[in-house]
Amino acid sequence: MPATAFTLKELGPLGAWAGKAFGGADLGLSGCEVSFNRFNAGQTTPFVHAHKLNEEVYIVVQGGGLFYVDGQELPIQEGSVVRCAPAAQRALKAGGQGLTYLCIQAQAGSLTQASRGDGIRFEQVLPSWAQAQA
Amino acid sequence: MPATAFTLKELGPLGAWAGKAFGGADLGLSGCEVSFNRFNAGQTTPFVHAHKLNEEVYIVVQGGGLFYVDGQELPIQEGSVVRCAPAAQRALKAGGQGLTYLCIQAQAGSLTQASRGDGIRFEQVLPSWAQAQA
Numbered sequence: 001m002p003a004t005a006f007t008l009k010e011l012g013p014l015g016a017w018a019g020k021a022f023g024g025a026d027l028g029l030s031g032c033e034v035s036f037n038r039f040n041a042g043q044t045t046p047f048v049h050a051h052k053l054n055e056e057v058y059i060v061v062q063g064g065g066l067f068y069v070d071g072q073e074l075p076i077q078e079g080s081v082v083r084c085a086p087a088a089q090r091a092l093k094a095g096g097q098g099l100t101y102l103c104i105q106a107q108a109g110s111l112t113q114a115s116r117g118d119g120i121r122f123e124q125v126l127p128s129w130a131q132a133q134a
Numbered sequence: 135m136p137a138t139a140f141t142l143k144e145l146g147p148l149g150a151w152a153g154k155a156f157g158g159a160d161l162g163l164s165g166c167e168v169s170f171n172r173f174n175a176g177q178t179t180p181f182v183h184a185h186k187l188n189e190e191v192y193i194v195v196q197g198g199g200l201f202y203v204d205g206q207e208l209p210i211q212e213g214s215v216v217r218c219a220p221a222a223q224r225a226l227k228a229g230g231q232g233l234t235y236l237c238i239q240a241q242a243g244s245l246t247q248a249s250r251g252d253g254i255r256f257e258q259v260l261p262s263w264a265q266a267q268a
């Protein structure tokens with residue numbers, strides 16, 4: 001587990017992303033890995049792949065294209081989110097506007113609780129903006 | 135674990151997002167939870183919170199604002215990525231352009247391998263675009 005309470009990484013504006021950057025090492029992630037990806041028009045993943053343990057979530061934030069999964073090809077666009085179970089065989093191709101997307105990897109079945117069930121509220125801790133209103 | 139190999143959810147263009155939407159239930163996520171968030175200019179999270187088990191990763195995809203964490207307030211903008219350890223006390227405020235961001239929750243320490251270590255290549259499985267080149 002990382003020793004620090006938080007880490008910050010600046011990727012720059014979405015339109016300036018290029019290639020593939022993994023965030024896990026820089027950020028000290030221990031629960032998931034996240035990659036930040038920009039494909040030029042027509043660019044494809046170099047091969048079809050699946051995973052041993054990890055579920056993946058793909059989130060398109062600019063452009064679009066095609067998402068190949070287990071013999072199907074789904075049109076994807078800004079705002080498309082695709083979950084792949086570990087064994088799903090997947091590949092991507094950018095459309096004419098290119099494709100900017102995030103990919104999150106986390107171990108399938110590892111989440112035991114989330115959101116309200118995992119959260120702790122601190123009603124007495126006030127950021128500057130809440131102090132002004134208090 | 136979900137029975138299906140993949141699931142797809144369409145959020146629509148980033149500029150059309152409103153409020154907070156969790157993706158986990160619709161997508162059948164078992165390794166992480168992901169929320170999709172749009173704050174109007176000046177909008178804030180209603181309270182400071184931390185987590186019991188889950189690490190969080192915040193990714194700004196439009197606009198910007200301030201990220202409060204453990205008494206510090208970091209300026210954030212498109213392309214900022216912040217990891218919070220479970221115990222980090224956090225809150226957000228949108229700037230004048232509003233704030234569109236993703237938040238990923240995954241159990242701290244749960245990732246045992248990722249990327250090349252977890253991937254399986256299928257060189258003989260070809261999407262339509264690779265068949266045309268083969």
